[in-house]
Amino acid sequence: MPNFKTRILANQEIAPGYWRMRIQAPGAVAACRPGQFLMFRVQLSLLPLLRRPFGIFRTGFQPSDVDGLPPVEYLEILYKVVGQGTAMMSELHQGDRVEILSPLGRGFDPGQPGREKILVGGGIGLVPLFMLAEQLVADSKVRLLMGGRTRDDIIAITEFERLGVETYTSTEDGSLGEQGLVTDVLEKKLDQVADAEVFACGPMPMLEAVHRICSRHGVPLQVSLEALMACGVGACLGCVVKGAGHSDENPRYLCTCKEGPVFRSEQLDWSRLEKTDSFCEGCKQ
């Protein structure tokens, strides 16, 4: 299905500035793996020119509008309105035609069955963790640690809970859950849990802190990154990040779209990742 024209099934604001879009996508359920992403063409005109990358939140089936027809297969994205592209997306309605390139990139490795799984989401970075949680709850205890600046940044928590995921929330202003950073919650959890694996997606400073904490506890970590990208298929080389062993003399860049967006933390050179880059879905778009 890689590049296809389709239509929007629903597009709703779920929290101030946060939107959920359901897109008809035949074949999506079988094709998408947790952690993969899509490229969304906002308009068929030249503004904005480039497609926008979004983590795939979930796939599924909904009943057809027409009696007797089979259920309609869909995929869903959650996005935050932060720029021209996402603002235009929020103006789209059910039935509007859109163009999608999906699924793209490498997803999460589900890790060892039975081992406790801790998911860490920061704001809209929670998006790629949902399909992962759906997969992991089959054979592991799964906890979600979800952080945001305010309560408005805490989205879709009840959907994780419905899967049987134990959820913890923290906000920087204390308007929901514990006051503080989600990484403080992670630190405490890892002090209590002997054997766990961590999966994280969120802003770069959060991911760096998660990496430090997991390294200290000797816990395996996978992170989902997002970078500015033009093509999404490994051709433009616009979305690279510095890999482990990178040096000015021997540079080693990894392509976020093709070799990622999910990386094992030891694949990356954390000391040299661009601090100015923002990797969470929807940022700068």
Add this chain to the structure above:
Amino acid sequence: MKVSLAVEVAGIQMKNPVMPASGTFGYGEEYAPYIDLNNLGAIVTKGLSLRPKAGNPTPRITETVSGMLNAIGLQNVGVDAFIEHKMPFLRELNTPVIANFFGNTLDEYGEVARRLDAIPELAGVELNISCPNVKQGGIVFGTDPKAAFDAVNVVRKNLRKPLIVKLTPNVTDITEIARAAEDAGADALSCINTITGMAIDVRTRRPKIANRTGGLSGPAIRPVAVRMVHQVVQAVKIPVIGVGGISTAEDALEFLIAGASAVQVGTANFVDPDAMQKVIDGLERFCLEEGIGDIRTLIGSLEGQ
């Protein structure tokens, strides 16, 4: 009515005049899941250097109005890895393959040319003397007629294959460089490469890409490219390949009518992996509608000169 889209550029026979612009199509395999590569007039691969090149720090790209600014910095696998790992895929295609390349020094230009010349399945090469995003690797050779002559000359001495030279628009008079390349033995020219530009984040007051400046591409640059192709076509006898902001058949037709013998599609591939197929289909449709049996009759058909 049967329409012929076939063209010939520098001795390279193409089933149609549409090929990707170097740097926007990887080594071909990246887009194989999305487009039938055998439908293209030719494939032009990512620019190669003698040794692998890592490219520039990030952020490397940013979007501008109807365009994008990039400073990838010629990241590539190097000519030897290209031969070992990329050619096996490319040699299976039923489409001419043109390898783009560059060097840091005249010796390197000569050496890469020699290695590429030894690949029998390569239909030709495209010499980059025009990348604006690295200190070495092109622009110094592309902005001075004497340096351009020397670069093309050293490549010509090491190359029997068809030689296309890609020109930069970042000069006062592109026809001077075009003539220098022709005099030094180029078989064809492609113009234009990206236009040096800059974008600033007004909140951080920093450049939006780490290299500060980058190459502007996309629909925004098309009128500049059409103008330059028109100028260059008047100035030289060798064929010219038009490139710069082409995303539809009508865009491509502008270049052909201005005198280009073929076209390259760049940024549009990122926006729509099917862009080149749509251009090819659109050219055929246009010829049918206009009663044109052979697309070559359109080349250089500009009226009112």
